[in-house]
Amino acid sequence: MGRAKAWLPWFGKTMVEHVVGVLQSVVNEVVVVTSADLDLPVLGMDVRIVRDREAERGPLAGLREGFEAASADATFVTGTDAPFLGSAFVEEMFARGGACAPLSDGHVQVLCAVYGPGAAEKAQMLLAAGKSRPRDLLESQGYQAIAAEELVSAPSRAPWEGFNTPEAYLSAIRSVDAKATCVVELLGRAAKQAQKLGAESTREVPVGTLGDLLATWPKKLGLVDEGRVAKRYLASLGGRDLVRDLSIPVGPGERISMIDALAGG
Amino acid sequence: MNGFHMAYMRVDLRTGESARIPIEAKILERVLGGVGLGSWLLHREAPVGVDPFAPEAPLVFAFSPLVGTGVTTSAKFAVVGKSPLTGGLCDALASSHFAIEGKRLGIDALVFVGECDEPSEWVNGILRPTQNWGRTARETAAALSKEGRVAAIGIAGENRVRYATISAEGRHAGRGGLGAIMGAKRLKAIVVSGDHDTVAAHSEEVERQARRLRDRARGDATAKYSEIGTIGNLLAFDRMGALPTRNFQESHFEGAEALSAERWQSDRKHRRASCADCTIGCEHRYGYKAPGGESKDVRIEYESLFALGPLCGVADPDLVLAAAAKCDALGLDTISAGATLAFAMECGERGELSGGPVFGDDPSEWLSLIATREGLGDFLAEGSRLMAESIGGDALSRAPQVKGLELPGYEPRTLQTMALGLAVGTRGADHNRSGAYEADFSEEANRLHGDARSVALAIESEDRAAVLDALVLCKFVRGAFDDLYDESATLLNAVAGTDADGAEIETIARRIVDLRKAFNIREGWQPEDDTLPARFLTEPIPNGPAKGVTLPRERLDFMIRSYNLGRGWTEVGWLPKEALRRLEVELDLEGLRSSIERSFPEGIIPE
Numbered sequence: 001m002g003r004a005k006a007w008l009p010w011f012g013k014t015m016v017e018h019v020v021g022v023l024q025s026v027v028n029e030v031v032v033v034t035s036a037d038l039d040l041p042v043l044g045m046d047v048r049i050v051r052d053r054e055a056e057r058g059p060l061a062g063l064r065e066g067f068e069a070a071s072a073d074a075t076f077v078t079g080t081d082a083p084f085l086g087s088a089f090v091e092e093m094f095a096r097g098g099a100c101a102p103l104s105d106g107h108v109q110v111l112c113a114v115y116g117p118g119a120a121e122k123a124q125m126l127l128a129a130g131k132s133r134p135r136d137l138l139e140s141q142g143y144q145a146i147a148a149e150e151l152v153s154a155p156s157r158a159p160w161e162g163f164n165t166p167e168a169y170l171s172a173i174r175s176v177d178a179k180a181t182c183v184v185e186l187l188g189r190a191a192k193q194a195q196k197l198g199a200e201s202t203r204e205v206p207v208g209t210l211g212d213l214l215a216t217w218p219k220k221l222g223l224v225d226e227g228r229v230a231k232r233y234l235a236s237l238g239g240r241d242l243v244r245d246l247s248i249p250v251g252p253g254e255r256i257s258m259i260d261a262l263a264g265g
Numbered sequence: 266m267n268g269f270h271m272a273y274m275r276v277d278l279r280t281g282e283s284a285r286i287p288i289e290a291k292i293l294e295r296v297l298g299g300v301g302l303g304s305w306l307l308h309r310e311a312p313v314g315v316d317p318f319a320p321e322a323p324l325v326f327a328f329s330p331l332v333g334t335g336v337t338t339s340a341k342f343a344v345v346g347k348s349p350l351t352g353g354l355c356d357a358l359a360s361s362h363f364a365i366e367g368k369r370l371g372i373d374a375l376v377f378v379g380e381c382d383e384p385s386e387w388v389n390g391i392l393r394p395t396q397n398w399g400r401t402a403r404e405t406a407a408a409l410s411k412e413g414r415v416a417a418i419g420i421a422g423e424n425r426v427r428y429a430t431i432s433a434e435g436r437h438a439g440r441g442g443l444g445a446i447m448g449a450k451r452l453k454a455i456v457v458s459g460d461h462d463t464v465a466a467h468s469e470e471v472e473r474q475a476r477r478l479r480d481r482a483r484g485d486a487t488a489k490y491s492e493i494g495t496i497g498n499l500l501a502f503d504r505m506g507a508l509p510t511r512n513f514q515e516s517h518f519e520g521a522e523a524l525s526a527e528r529w530q531s532d533r534k535h536r537r538a539s540c541a542d543c544t545i546g547c548e549h550r551y552g553y554k555a556p557g558g559e560s561k562d563v564r565i566e567y568e569s570l571f572a573l574g575p576l577c578g579v580a581d582p583d584l585v586l587a588a589a590a591k592c593d594a595l596g597l598d599t600i601s602a603g604a605t606l607a608f609a610m611e612c613g614e615r616g617e618l619s620g621g622p623v624f625g626d627d628p629s630e631w632l633s634l635i636a637t638r639e640g641l642g643d644f645l646a647e648g649s650r651l652m653a654e655s656i657g658g659d660a661l662s663r664a665p666q667v668k669g670l671e672l673p674g675y676e677p678r679t680l681q682t683m684a685l686g687l688a689v690g691t692r693g694a695d696h697n698r699s700g701a702y703e704a705d706f707s708e709e710a711n712r713l714h715g716d717a718r719s720v721a722l723a724i725e726s727e728d729r730a731a732v733l734d735a736l737v738l739c740k741f742v743r744g745a746f747d748d749l750y751d752e753s754a755t756l757l758n759a760v761a762g763t764d765a766d767g768a769e770i771e772t773i774a775r776r777i778v779d780l781r782k783a784f785n786i787r788e789g790w791q792p793e794d795d796t797l798p799a800r801f802l803t804e805p806i807p808n809g810p811a812k813g814v815t816l817p818r819e820r821l822d823f824m825i826r827s828y829n830l831g832r833g834w835t836e837v838g839w840l841p842k843e844a845l846r847r848l849e850v851e852l853d854l855e856g857l858r859s860s861i862e863r864s865f866p867e868g869i870i871p872e
């Protein structure tokens with residue numbers, strides 16, 4: 001993706017804020033497990049953030065950290081990239097009682113599942129035995145696999161549907177709002193060049209990859225060179241990442257600033 | 266050895282007598298000129314523990330091997346002294362014909378010691394009473410221009426404002442209050458004119474290299490500076506949550522557009538200019554309405570713009586430009602002036618200071634009070650650290666300074682490689698001796714989460730700056746080099762007839778950094794001086810694009826420790842005995858170690 005999923009915009013929020021918001025409408029305790037060095041948006045005092053100190057041991061190690069931090073018996077687990085997660089679905093999963101997970105196209109959706117009591121200890125035992133899959137934990141808890149068709153509260157797009165590519169993220173956005181837009185502004189030399197060519201320096205354009213967005217300006221501006229943002233510029237995404245990779249997706253409402261590479265001085 | 270005159274002139278202002286003192290070639294080969302030579306001379310000439318305002322405190326004007334060769338951007342001189350603002354080494358550079366004419370006196374540096382009996386000016390070896398006391402530096406230069414090129418102080422320097430500048434042709438050796446040292450010596454102006462040309466060892470090669478650099482310094486390598494100027498930073502920084510606002514309480518300014526180069530280039534009178542011997546021309550002058558309604562123009566850089574604008578909560582371009590012109594005329598460092606005012610503004614809001622400025626106030630009237638030390642201006646003239654110490658409570662945690670030097674326009678929480686550079690800088694919070702921001706504005710470092718990579722990049726940036734500042738070349742040509750060390754060696758060899766290679770140039774850079782650090786240790790530096798004000802380590806960014814970003818103390822401490830080890834120092838930043846011994850031997854600084862021993866309670870310098 002070229003960007004941290006947690007920070008991707010999702011209609012006025014970041015993806016992690018969106019997911020946390022959905023969960024907070026159902027449960028009274030939310031724990032976010034994140035990598036050792038990823039900073040997160042401000043999520044509020046009542047959200048606990050724990051670090052996955054053993055990321056190299058696989059996903060179960062990260063879940064174990066989360067279970068340890070949580071005090072409830074039953075825990076709903078989701079990934080950050082869950083744009084279609086809804087509160088009704090989470091409530092329905094809890095209502096099933098005990099460990100359960102959707103079964104979709106033959107896949108157990110371990111990152112959209114409820115884990116039962118004692119999950120932290122069981123996860124620890126499994127890890128000690130060399131097992132690192134969340135599914136091992138669900139199986140050790142005798143989980144119910146629920147066929148996707150049986151779930152009454154799932155929206156048209158599945159709550160466990162995440163994204164691993166820019167295209168999948170953009171497609172998720174467009175499925176919610178086909179006309180979603182972002183803003184691209186040219187600063188410094190780029191703005192000056194645009195003015196010379198009679199082009200405007202700020203545009204609201206449909207969401208897309210950075211390459212799609214920059215292609216809306218005249219080639220003569222030289223924003224792109226050899227398949228990347230030209231060396232003389234850098235793209236600042238929403239005031240956070242500085243990138244040149246044109247395949248990086250830009251989300252709804254996001255502001256992209258094309259700045260001079262020699263910023264500072 | 267060509268390119269140097271192999272001597273400095275030591276002027277005793279008590280008697281007016283001057284002496285030409287030889288410098289051995291091996292010293293010049295090891296420190297070059299500019300800040301390297303200046304730091305070496307300060308070590309030699311400054312008594313240990315000297316008060317910066319005492320007559321014994323030396324003030325050094327150092328030239329460099331490239332001055333007078335016509336190499337683009339090389340007409341610069343370094344002023345070096347013990348800063349009245351920080352108590353440590355301060356080196357400040359300025360571009361002007363003063364560098365060229367100063368070197369034509371047949372010397373590599375001028376060192377002033379002592380104090381004049383009455384306000385005086387030094388004109389080509391003659392010390393005489395001045396008629397220019399009370400005038401601006403520009404007026405003084407105009408009055409003396411027939412006799413040579415002039416470096417002078419303004420009214421702020423005369424009144425020992427701790428952040429007064431030394432001006433030459435409208436450019437300033439700006440940071441650290443070196444102008445106040447000149448004021449303490451009652452030396453209004455230095456006028457130089459000589460006839461000793463710089464003779465290069467291989468003049469054709471110099472010409473070839475100069476042409477090459479000039480050509481490469483066209484186009485993308487410098488175009489940002491020539492087309493937009495440094496003020497192009499303002500809007501970009503704002504968008505990245507890196508624009509210090511209202512005394513670093515915020516990092517995003519609602520009035521940024523109104524103060525932007527993008528706006529001004531279309532709605533203000535605008536012209537370009539350049540320093541002596543420069544083919545880039547990054548100077549951008551913008552028109553403004555002066556208080557009396559008169560139309561004027563002024564050179565404006567990002568640092569002046571941020572400090573007198575967003576940092577003080579001022580969004581009116583005319584007020585900011587007028588304030589920049591005022592600093593210029595009074596001889597005030599715009600960064601320290603703006604930051605000190607902004608600090609006073611926040612103190613006022615918190616009820617810690619009454620009758621002071623408030624955010625959004627026109628800075629100009631306060632600047633006049635500072636320069637003349639009238640009323641509250643006298644307090645503000647001391648700089649934010651001394652003010653905070655006097656105010657007490659937790660004011661120091663909000664004083665925007667490191668080691669007493671006010672922070673430049675880079676928000677440390679959102680530029681964390683730069684945060685390290687600011688914390689460890691020997692000059693204090695400094696963006697000229699550390700260009701670590703370059704790493705932050707790239708894909709190389711995570712500017713919101715400093716780590717080991719940031720440390721390596723910060724060290725590299727300081728080393729590169731040391732080379733440019735010793736040769737001397739403008740930082741804005743840095744983009745024109747593929748390999749700064751190798752290409753600097755080629756340039757130096759052509760001028761001086763030496764046979765240095767890139768590795769030796771890198772060693773020189775590291776030596777200069779060590780030399781500066783050794784001076785500060787000598788003068789009482791302690792490990793806890795290398796840090797940032799507590800605000801940056803405890804408060805998240807409250808709003809704007811970087812909302813919530815933090816720089817935890819442990820992260821900064823980790824970077825500082827790694828930096829020290831990366832420099833070959835002890836983990837907390839002392840120069841080990843071996844490094845001191847090397848400096849002592851290589852640079853003939855006998856007694857360096859023993860003078861430093863007093864910093865260690867048991868007299869034991871770490872191995």
Ligand code: SF4
Nearest residue numbers: 539540543545547739
């Ligand atoms: S690039 Fe700018 S600051 Fe540097 S020497 Fe040229 S005009 Fe002066």
